[in-house]
Amino acid sequence: MGTFEELVAEGAAVPLEGWDFSWFEGRATEERPPWGYASLVAARLAEVGSALDLQTGGGEVTASAPVLPPLMAATESWPPNAAVAAKNLPFVVRAPDAGPLPFRASAFDLVISRHPVVTPWQEVARVLKPGGTYFSQQIGEGTNRELTEFMMGPQPRGDARGTSRARAEAEAAGLEVLRLEPVSLRVAFFDVGAVVHFLRKVLWTVPGFTVERYRDRLLAMHEHIQAHGEFACTSARFLVEARKPARPSA
Template identity: 85%
Template sequence: MGTFEELVAEGAAVPLEGWDFSWFEGRATEERPPWGYAGLIAARLAVVSSALDLQTGGGEVTASAPVLPPRMVATESWPPNAVVASRRLPLVVRVPDDGPLPFRSGVFDLVISRHPVVTPWEEVARVLKPGGTYFSQQIGAGTNRELTDFMMGPQPVGEARGTPAARAGAEAAGLEVLKLEPVSLRVEFFDVGAVVHFLRKVLWTVPGFTVEGYRDRLLDVHSHIQEHGRFACTSTRFLVEARKY
């Protein structure tokens, strides 16, 4: 498996572009939500004439759909991801995560987003056509809190990512919430290198994470995995669907 130093160095060297998590195969697992988000958006993309993918990452999920609408646009804020996404999708626009969106009002039948950093509800409502829908899989409150607390000590769980906040944001923007379905999922890391790469990639788990700044805690993670065979935690996800009146 490698020494602590070898594993940490390996996890620190993996490129961060895109949202392809195939590097973790055999080194970490995450239980999948039961609804199959990629299949759900593929079905929706196949029957609309225009769609917007917010915060697309590397465009992996949307590009996996067999049929894209005639007008398919994506946004991404991080330049390396935008470059990767541009190879997969017809049009990718650099836009800050919290907007504003550089599109006319009422132009999209469908707005989608997988794991957005933030949802600009007012902008989503503005760019949707009447009767259009927003469909998103989001990260819930307190996701992977066991790992966060292990690295940083006990942390308060904010509700900015919770389902009540999503409902409130959607309704305040004038959208009707059709679906709001939460789920808890088991996550397991089998070596400290996987933990390092994950913390570099999923920045909100341990804000400000660096290998040097958290070397002592990483050594404790390594010892925990050696003793127990894994470091286990719980991720939270929810599916939200909302319609513009």
């Protein structure tokens, strides 16, 4: 275990490109959802002729599938991630997270997304073929709230990432929700360097985070971890599967 300054400097120096969290090995842990998203996605990709991965990050999850469909496209808005994804997947385009999507209507049998910043439900419905499905693991409301409030103080509650909002927006876009399964997961950080890297990488946890701006709170975090062995918080995830009707409703 290094000093506070050494750990903070280490966490601040880790590259942010891609969506690979292997650097956290031994420094932080997060329980995995019980459904096994990557395996479920791989099975679905093997069964369709066309698929779109929205907000793919570095494309790591989709690229891990043993079989990709003949038409496999992906979007990513952040240029460093898009560059990584282009090495992992056959066709990656830059597109804003909230849409519009640069694809024709009814182009894909399957649309997938792991931890999207925002779900453009109307665009998802537009690019899905009739009978096609959207399958996504999403970050739920209140994720890592304990960490956010340790750094920023009490924050207002909301439902922007809640399952009720997801269902309502999916149905408003004309999709039928087949599965909506939430879960709460334990997260633990074992040194302040891991906290620094996490907050740099997962930007929405503490918007506007910089080491300089939050140095006092990082020192308090370091002292907390030294005293307790970890900083624990709770992550929320939910799995959502929605289908575009095969025929327009009467």
